[in-house]
Amino acid sequence: MQKLRVGFRGQHYCTSFALRTLLPSRTSHTxxxxxxxxxxxxxxxxxxxxxxxxxxxxxxAAYKPTRSQSYGQAAWMTAFRPVYVQPxxxxxxxxxxxxxxxxxxxxxxxxxARAVVAFDPRDTDxxxxxxxxxxxxxxxRINLKSGGARPSPTELRSLLGRYAEVVRPLxxxxxxxxxxxxxxxxxxxxxxxxxxxxxPKLGVKVVLDHFAGLEGGKEGxxxxxxxxxxxxxxxxxxxxxxxxxxxxxxRITPNWEELDPFFRDLANVRQGRGIVFASDWPHTRxxxxxxxxxxxxxxxWCGENEELRKNLFRRxxxxxxxxxxx
Numbered sequence: 212m213q214k215l216r217v218g219f220r221g222q223h224y225c226t227s228f229a230l231r232t233l234l235p236s237r238t239s240h241t242x243x244x245x246x247x248x249x250x251x252x253x254x255x256x257x258x259x260x261x262x263x264x265x266x267x268x269x270x271x272a273a274y275k276p277t278r279s280q281s282y283g284q285a286a287w288m289t290a291f292r293p294v295y296v297q298p299x300x301x302x303x304x305x306x307x308x309x310x311x312x313x314x315x316x317x318x319x320x321x322x323x324a325r326a327v328v329a330f331d332p333r334d335t336d337x338x339x340x341x342x343x344x345x346x347x348x349x350x351x352r353i354n355l356k357s358g359g360a361r362p363s364p365t366e367l368r369s370l371l372g373r374y375a376e377v378v379r380p381l382x383x384x385x386x387x388x389x390x391x392x393x394x395x396x397x398x399x400x401x402x403x404x405x406x407x408x409x410x411p412k413l414g415v416k417v418v419l420d421h422f423a424g425l426e427g428g429k430e431g432x433x434x435x436x437x438x439x440x441x442x443x444x445x446x447x448x449x450x451x452x453x454x455x456x457x458x459x460x461x462r463i464t465p466n467w468e469e470l471d472p473f474f475r476d477l478a479n480v481r482q483g484r485g486i487v488f489a490s491d492w493p494h495t496r497x498x499x500x501x502x503x504x505x506x507x508x509x510x511x512w513c514g515e516n517e518e519l520r521k522n523l524f525r526r527x528x529x530x531x532x533x534x535x536x537x
Contacts, residue, residue, distance in 0.1 A: 246507035247290040251521050255528035256282075256291035258420065258458050258489030260298045261311035272300035273357060273496070280493040281311065287503050288492075292322070294349075294532060296395070297329040298495060299357040305329065309346065316347050325532040327352050327395050332373040340378065349532045350393040350416075351378060356424055357397065367402065368409055375413040391533035393418050393454075400424045400435070404443030416452045418531060419444075421459040421491065422473060432469050436476070448480040454531050457509060457523065458489035461497050467508060474512050483522045487531060 262280040282293045293315065295308040305328040315324035327350040328343060351374055355362065362370060371394060378392040393416035396403065403423040410417050423444050428435060435441055447453055455477055460467040477486050488509055494500040513520040528534070 246503050246510060247287040249510050250290050250506065251525045254291050254524040255294065255487070255532070255534075256288070256490050256492070257294045257418075257487040257528050257531070258296050258456055259293045259492045260495065261295055261307055262298070262493060262495070263307050266301060266307040267304065268300040269302040271358075274300060276300070282315075282492060285502070287506065291490075293324050294489075294528070295324065295326040297327060297352050299354050300495075301329075303329045303331060309343075309348075312347050322347065322532070322534045325349050325534070327393075329354070332377045335377055344392070349391060350395045350418070352395045352397065354397045355402070356399060356420075361399070361402075364405065371396075371409065371413060375415050379414050392416070393531060395420065397421065398424050400426065400444065401440045404440035404447065407443055407447045410447060410450055410453060416454070416531060418454040418456060418487070420456050421462055422457065422470065422477075423455050425463050425470075425473060427464055427469075432464060432473070436472060441473075441476070445476060445480055448477065448485045451481065451484070454485050454487055454527060456489045457486050459491040459494075460505060460508075461494065461500055462491075467505070471512065474509075478512075478519060478523075483516075483519045484527055484530075486523055487528045488524050 259282045260280075261282060262276045262278075264276045264278065268275060282288055282295070293311075295311050295315075297303075297305055297308050301307055305326075308326050308328065312324050312326040316322070324347060326343075326346070326348045328348050329352050353370070353374060374394055378394070394413065395418050397420040400423055403419050406417070425432075425435065425441075444455075448455065457474060457477070460470055463470065474486075488506075490502045490505065492502060494502075509523065510520065513523060
């Protein structure tokens with residue numbers, strides 16, 4: 212079995228901090244017109260990418276980066292702890308995201324960052340996975356939507372089963388089980404809505420990207436909300452190990468307000484304990500996205516419900532990404 216490359220170019224964990232600036236101190240929940248200052252302290256941004264053109268992309272990459280984009284470049288980012296998610300353009304070479312994770316997390320005992328990697332479940336080794344876990348990795352991304360993959364139900368069941376088998380038995384140094392990794396799925400809504408019977412058998416957490424792959428389609432979003440796929444997703448969400456990212460509205464509709472009823476549907480399940488906020492920064496293949504507008508919209512949806520705000524921006528992410536108390 213091939214040993215996966217765990218490290219990053221010329222760097223060693225806890226020694227190199229030159230590439231990126233460490234996460235600044237988190238803001239407190241102070242009333243302000245600036246949306247970032249209204250998120251709970253210790254908030255998490257559960258889906259970001261670090262992009263660097265010096266790292267090689269795969270031949271089939273949907274886009275080629277032309278400039279470096281590192282989380283922390285905008286003022287609003289100081290309010291969040293990031294989860295670096297492997298983008299499709301780098302395939303299974305996780306060096307760029309692991310470098311960002313190291314720079315943000317460093318040697319600190321508290322979790323100031325997490326990461327989600329990509330790998331082939333047929334070609335992994337236990338030592339590499341345990342080392343990734345030590346660095347702060349807490350999930351593997353299975354991206355079927357970006358490439359237009361549409362496996363049959365049998366194929367999907369087999370695929371997710373293989374990934375679950377790989378990450379489920381992770382152990383601590385004293386060989387205690389670590390059931391803390393998640394399968395992060397970017398799939399079509401129809402596929403997500405059909406996972407209801409499968410997910411309980413996997414024995415791991417599952418998080419669905421970008422409103423679980425929601426799209427308007429020819430009939431529009433109202434028809435989708437009445438459809439069986441959305442109803443199936445809401446039933447799936449009753450499972451305490453399932454989460455949905457409230458993220459990337461621009462990938463669904465130019466009119467973000469249309470997502471209000473979908474957010475409320477998801478927030479009504481498990482009293483809002485199954486949703487996590489994410490910016491999807493740097494909004495790959497989209498230009499001029501106003502991330503602060505998205506933060507404010509999510510805060511507005513929470514209204515005066517302080518518990519929902521804490522769940523959306525912090526508590527759920529802490530459970531999903533295995534973050535202990537500071």
